[in-house]
Amino acid sequence: MIIVVAALKGGVGKTTTSVYLGALAAARRPATLVDADPQASAADWIESAEDEHLERLTLVEAPTDRLLIKALDRIDPEEVAVVDTPPGNERLLVKAIERADVVVVPTRIGGVETARVEAVLDLVPRKLPVGLVICSARTYTRDYQDVVAAWTEANVPVWGSVPERVTIATGPEGSLAPDGIEAYRSVWRRALRAVRES
Ligand SMILES: Nc1ncnc2c1ncn2[C@@H]1O[C@H](COP(=O)(O)OP(=O)(O)OP(=O)(O)O)[C@@H](O)[C@H]1O
Numbered sequence: 001m002i003i004v005v006a007a008l009k010g011g012v013g014k015t016t017t018s019v020y021l022g023a024l025a026a027a028r029r030p031a032t033l034v035d036a037d038p039q040a041s042a043a044d045w046i047e048s049a050e051d052e053h054l055e056r057l058t059l060v061e062a063p064t065d066r067l068l069i070k071a072l073d074r075i076d077p078e079e080v081a082v083v084d085t086p087p088g089n090e091r092l093l094v095k096a097i098e099r100a101d102v103v104v105v106p107t108r109i110g111g112v113e114t115a116r117v118e119a120v121l122d123l124v125p126r127k128l129p130v131g132l133v134i135c136s137a138r139t140y141t142r143d144y145q146d147v148v149a150a151w152t153e154a155n156v157p158v159w160g161s162v163p164e165r166v167t168i169a170t171g172p173e174g175s176l177a178p179d180g181i182e183a184y185r186s187v188w189r190r191a192l193r194a195v196r197e198s
């Protein structure tokens with residue numbers, strides 16, 4: 001199963017989402033994190049963090065279209081691959097989505113975010129399951145609630161919201177945060193269910 005974490009915008013939570021989903025997948029089955037971003041921030045994180053959740057996760061760096069395709073063609077059916085994508089590379093994103101079983105789109109709450117998400121959703125074929133994860137969410141705010149209501153209205157499922165927390169923001173050096181794991185577990189389960197039902 002190939003999960004593509006897709007956003008064209010920078011800094012929305014792609015790498016954070018990919019690493020947490022990869023760690024959750026690796027708890028139960030063979031799992032590979034495919035880092036398609038030349039910045040290699042997921043690779044740096046996995047290599048530097050001492051966290052039991054990350055120990056079982058295999059890392060493959062695939063920073064070009066060609067390497068990405070090669071890496072994804074090698075994933076066997078029992079395995080889970082989570083693909084972290086670079087910002088602003090629509091061509092590579094399209095290649096990744098062509099091979100995806102499910103697409104997870106991280107986003108944040110804010111003015112232009114909806115249009116950015118729509119641009120990604122336009123790249124996803126109609127029958128491919130896709131859901132949003134709202135990163136750094138202040139779930140108690142009106143803005144948050146309005147955005148979730150608008151996506152629900154538009155029939156785009158919100159598979160999870162990851163609260164704004166310093167523990168996650170400390171990022172690459174750190175271990176996975178328990179509340180991050182909990183939030184992403186909901187995303188993982190709903191993504192799995194969407195694949196099964198598709
Ligand atoms: N739930 C969260 N709460 C607070 N900060 C977060 C959260 N998720 C991610 N961040 C922080 O936001 C920043 C960007 O996150 P991340 O690197 O995951 O985004 P990205 O989309 O992969 O960025 P890039 O486009 O540079 O690859 C990081 O500093 C990260 O620690």
Ligand SMILES: [Mg+2]
Binds near residue numbers: 015016037
């Ligand atoms: Mg990133």
